[in-house]
Amino acid sequence: MTGGAGRVLVVDDDGAIRTVVREALRRAGHIVETAASVAEQRRLFASFDPQVLVTDVMLPDGNGLDIIPEMLEKNPGLPVIVLSAQNTFTTALRATEQGAFDYLPKPFDLGELTRAVSDALAARAASGATLPDGEDAEDLPLIGRSPPMQEVYRTIARVVANDLTVLVLGESGTGKELVARAIHDFGPRSSAPFVAINMAAIPRELIESELFGHERGAFTGAQARSAGRFEQAQGGTLFLDEIGDMPMEAQTRLLRVLQAGEFTTVGGTRSIRADVRIIAATHKDLPRLIADGGFREDLYYRLNVVPIRLPSLRQRGDDIGELARFFLDRAAADGLPRKMLDPGAVARLAQHGWPGNVRELENLMRRLAVLSREDVISATMVEQQLQHPVSVEALPLTATGSGGLADAVEQHLARYFATFGRDLPPDGLYDRILAEVERPLLELSMAAAKGNQLRAARLLGINRNTLRKKLTDLQIDAGAAKRSD
Structure with missing residues (x-):
């Protein structure tokens, strides 16, 4: 609709x-x-x-x-x-x-x-300029009224009613999956499934099986027939996140599905009609990948029917205060102490570079909700957390319950599962939860080590090359802590 x-x-x-x-x-x-x-x-x-x-x-x-x-x-x-x-x-x-x-x-x-x-x-x-009766800010798919976001809203409004393929582009942490969900939730397929798959989180040899399903005996370990994401999303929307990480052989098969509108399972012979809307997303430069031989040009044009480029948080300065207050409200709804921001704190937030974009801002607000002793967060407290985030050991482990960190995580996950009612959350939960924990852990460790990767690697107990790869994959500015010292 x-x-x-x-x-x-x-x-x-x-x-x-x-x-x-x-x-x-x-x-x-x-x-x-x-x-x-x-x-x-x-x-x-x-x-x-x-x-x-x-x-x-x-x-x-x-x-x-x-x-x-x-x-x-x-x-x-x-x-x-x-x-x-x-x-x-x-x-x-x-x-x-x-x-x-x-x-x-x-x-x-x-x-x-x-x-x-x-x-x-x-x-x-x-x-969210005006909310229908019975809805509140927690139900909004996107937050912000800055000119760059207004352009995003206008584009979303123009594509929700049809089945045109959409390619969402933007840096990590800008909210690409939120855009995909908004298109689905406001469109005619909203009553059908929204299925997401992260190409970067699936082993190369399992991509085709994950997407198209497999028959019993199709490969070693295939004990029974399994439906893939295309079948799971029938009638609804399939969100292909990090499409730039899709292996070339899987790209070829996906292109055939987009061209023919049907697919077969791995090891199968019967064609299945693909009644899904495709929304893809990536933070990578696809034209450059094409030039380097890492992405099919014909698939790019099939996916790039309607591009939506999400602005970085640096380009949305007018939205930072509204977003920060929204995240504090959501933290309070999750059981963390309710906090407010004074004008100086909002001004300091607007000055930050936000390499991690909206995700970084949300993590900071949750950290401030836990650590701030005052009900009103000041610019000084924001500055302290931006310049010298506290070490992991200093974080309270009883933010939402009487137990330790495990108790807090369990309650967080329980609320997450509850939001889906009788349905299960989208597949890939393990990797998503690990990513939620990994980013603040690495950011805090790098800050504690004042940007020294070798020291941070020792602190974490991992190899320096492993740390460097994780910083790159999560687009964490490795030099930010050292420069802000």
Whole structure:
């Protein structure tokens, strides 16, 4: 689905346009009110509480663009669609600068306007600007209102209603799986399974079996038939994470599935129709991999139908405070002490480089929730944790229960399983949980060793080459601790 039905206020001084647009939007299921002037718009705005505003530029008592900031102040996150017969670059640019969601030059196509309204409602839902009754911030798929994220929301809104293949690009920790889940949850396949597989976490020799399943006796140890991820995701969405790590032979088979729309299990002969939507993701430079012979060019073009490039947290400075508060709230919901941030703490967070992106920020907020003795976290406490994170030994082991660390992990996992109700979580849980523990462990150890990899390796009791590989795989800035000392 797209954004569903919503309340739309249409402002235009041309009575014929108001009538045509009103009837077209009502046929699409929306509730519509119309106004002929700025004054009438102001009068209707409070009582009607629109979810989308469609406005002309030239009105008898003012300029439709000039009123946008006032409407956004009254209703933050309100998508505004601007209509104008002044079809110039300046008009389009000014509409964008004033915060318009979309701009349609006159004469416009009614179908295009209807789609724009639907996209606006979907983007509003995805960004959490207004929550449906019964939902709260914990239910939101994505957080943030910065311009880069608004562009992400707009793209998501345009693809949720169809089955186009999506390629999500971005650094590690930016939330690529969250985007995939949002596309699934807001789309027509939301009642069917969402199945994720991480290509980097599956041994090369098992990739094809994991994806397509296998028959009994297909290989040594195949004691029974096993359904692969394509079968598990039938009718729903298959999320291929870290697609850049897929072996070449598996790429060839995946390409055939995308071309033919069907597959066979390993050792099988019967073709099975692949009724799944494919969303792939990677932090790697696929064009460079293609040039190096590590990725098929034809598969790249099959996957890159609709690219969504997620911004790094460094590019989302306006979102950092909102994200930090969200993560503190979620930590409190998980049983950690409830904390707040003072303005100085938010300012200090905005100055950080965030090599680990949103995941790094979430880990920091959880650490601060445990370690801060005060209810309000100050800039000094943030600075201390960014510059000199405490050693593992200093962390309290009874954050969520009366036992030790094992008790805290058990309660965390119990809540995780509970969120899926009667269903099981996506496969690959072991690797996901290990990754959650491994990143803060390595970050804390590197900080304690002041960036010295040999010292950190000894602290951890692992080989230096192993540590270096893990730092690279997790994109942990090995020199950050030393530079901040």
